[in-house]
Amino acid sequence: MGKLLYYELIKTFFKKRTYIGFLIAAIIVPLVEVAIKFEGDRFLQVATRRLQEDFFFIGNLFNGWFVSYQIMNALWVHVPLLISFVAGDLLAGEATAGTYRLLLIRPVSRTRIFLAKLGATVLYTFSFVSFLGVLSVGLALALLDSGDMIVIENGILILEESSVAWRFLVAFLLAVWPMLTIASIALLFSSFVDNAIGPIVATMGVLIVFLVLTVLPLEAFDSIRDGFFTKHMVLWQKVFADPIPWDDIQHSAIVLGIYTVVSCISAWVIFVKRDILS
Amino acid sequence: MYSLTVILGLLLLFQQPSGEEILRKVEEQLAPVNDYTADLVAEVDMQRLRVPRMKATLYFKKPDKVHFEASGFAMLPREGFALNPTWLRQNFDATFAGSDTIDARILYKLQLAAKDKSTRIRQLFLWVDTERWTVAKFETIPYEGRNLTVTFRYAQQGSVFLPDTMHAVFGFVGTEPDSLSGIYQAKPQLREMMGQVRGGTMTVVYSNYRINTGLSDTLFEKKEEKK
Numbered sequence: 001m002g003k004l005l006y007y008e009l010i011k012t013f014f015k016k017r018t019y020i021g022f023l024i025a026a027i028i029v030p031l032v033e034v035a036i037k038f039e040g041d042r043f044l045q046v047a048t049r050r051l052q053e054d055f056f057f058i059g060n061l062f063n064g065w066f067v068s069y070q071i072m073n074a075l076w077v078h079v080p081l082l083i084s085f086v087a088g089d090l091l092a093g094e095a096t097a098g099t100y101r102l103l104l105i106r107p108v109s110r111t112r113i114f115l116a117k118l119g120a121t122v123l124y125t126f127s128f129v130s131f132l133g134v135l136s137v138g139l140a141l142a143l144l145d146s147g148d149m150i151v152i153e154n155g156i157l158i159l160e161e162s163s164v165a166w167r168f169l170v171a172f173l174l175a176v177w178p179m180l181t182i183a184s185i186a187l188l189f190s191s192f193v194d195n196a197i198g199p200i201v202a203t204m205g206v207l208i209v210f211l212v213l214t215v216l217p218l219e220a221f222d223s224i225r226d227g228f229f230t231k232h233m234v235l236w237q238k239v240f241a242d243p244i245p246w247d248d249i250q251h252s253a254i255v256l257g258i259y260t261v262v263s264c265i266s267a268w269v270i271f272v273k274r275d276i277l278s
Numbered sequence: 279m280y281s282l283t284v285i286l287g288l289l290l291l292f293q294q295p296s297g298e299e300i301l302r303k304v305e306e307q308l309a310p311v312n313d314y315t316a317d318l319v320a321e322v323d324m325q326r327l328r329v330p331r332m333k334a335t336l337y338f339k340k341p342d343k344v345h346f347e348a349s350g351f352a353m354l355p356r357e358g359f360a361l362n363p364t365w366l367r368q369n370f371d372a373t374f375a376g377s378d379t380i381d382a383r384i385l386y387k388l389q390l391a392a393k394d395k396s397t398r399i400r401q402l403f404l405w406v407d408t409e410r411w412t413v414a415k416f417e418t419i420p421y422e423g424r425n426l427t428v429t430f431r432y433a434q435q436g437s438v439f440l441p442d443t444m445h446a447v448f449g450f451v452g453t454e455p456d457s458l459s460g461i462y463q464a465k466p467q468l469r470e471m472m473g474q475v476r477g478g479t480m481t482v483v484y485s486n487y488r489i490n491t492g493l494s495d496t497l498f499e500k501k502e503e504k505k
Binding site for chain 2: 050051053054055056057058059060061147148150154155156157158159160161242
């Protein structure tokens with residue numbers, strides 16, 4: 001199993017498309033953070049304008065933590081596309097390359113091949129989110145220094161600097177979880193088509209539909225909205241609440257987990273039973 | 279007790295000094311102080327705002343130089359901090375408005391009207407302790423949708439009384455911000471961007487006063503540069 005995973009990782013990380021996500025992150029994160037540094041704290045000033053009329057603000061709230069949080073907030077809806085580039089290609093890519101049958105005639109069960117591909121997907125997702133986290137936080141702290149963190153969501157929350165670093169660590173670990181859901185959905189679509197473009201487009205289509213249904217304030221969807229995986233994709237944001245709503249995080253993790261497990265099992269069943277003709 | 283207060287009030291009324299005289303008395307009480315440094319601990323309890331307990335250092339130098347330093351983030355009320363009677367006397371017309379008692383202390387009540395009508399706070403009431411000549415309380419007439427009431431407790435620092443605790447109550451006039459619905463519920467960040475007024479309280483405790491240490495002007499100039 002270890003060898004299978006190793007070969008899958010080699011196949012995955014030797015493909016140029018694997019690095020598209022890394023390349024985009026390596027361009028967009030520094031670009032945005034440098035631009036924010038030069039533009040200054042206009043957004044922060046606007047958001048705290050009324051408060052600053054009544055209070056002196058002492059200390060640096062426009063710091064690396066604040067900017068990293070904004071980057072996370074801005075990118076969480078785009079990262080799934082980058083994840084689906086790779087996850088959508090794992091099975092369908094074999095068909096496109098004409099290596100499906102070559103792979104499956106070897107004396108290894110389809111289940112083990114599937115598990116190796118799933119393992120490669122998990123490792124890719126984890127490495128990509130880690131890269132994004134290290135890049136955005138590391139660069140933001142280098143550019144804008146550290147300090148207490150301001151969270152502007154349902155009001156204003158100031159988090160003490162001593163409690164911010166571990167919150168980011170937990171937030172990025174939690175951010176892997178919804179990306180695995182996306183990856184498993186892409187893997188599911190990848191299991192029943194022969195072209196890698198289809199799974200990427202289909203995954204993004206599903207994401208967009210669910211996102212629209214989640215954010216539209218329509219009462220018709222109120223009763224079922226909690227079941228949409230997109231409602232729970234921001235579970236990492238909850239780490240920046242005080243106190244941290246661990247029950248909510250657990251609930252979101254379970255809903256996402258159900259999507260992930262159902263997608264993976266479905267992909268596995270399709271892959272195992274599928275008549276490979278290419 | 280009530281009749282005693284009325285009698286004392288009447289007595290004070292007959293020998294009442296003018297508003298300006300009262301403010302001068304407050305200035306005189308603070309005359310021995312040229313500068314001071316104090317440690318501050320502030321706690322805030324406001325709508326849609328969560329801030330941990332804050333620590334800062336306050337630097338004050340006559341006539342009106344104020345500078346704050348904090349290792350982390352701190353927010354401190356703009357109004358009432360290092361309340362400067364000279365500034366009040368120069369910028370407001372003070373009128374005697376009666377007498378009052380707070381915590382069994384007899385106080386003069388002044389009505390202050392800003393000389394410059396473009397000033398943010400145009401009118402306020404000020405309560406001055408008739409014995410210590412300290413500002414015990416002030417209350418603003420509603421401005422920009424809010425009103426502010428600040429009460430002070432004092433402790434003797436050498437020959438002068440300086441604030442020991444400041445308690446500010448921020449109220450708002452008009453629509454209750456949290457009752458706003460619709461777009462604010464969908465986009466809660468918008469409410470912050472729209473700058474809705476908050477109600478709440480803030481308590482600041484002063485300690486460890488260092489008086490007349492000869493604070494350098496450069497300490498306050500640095501603050502100007504940062505702005």
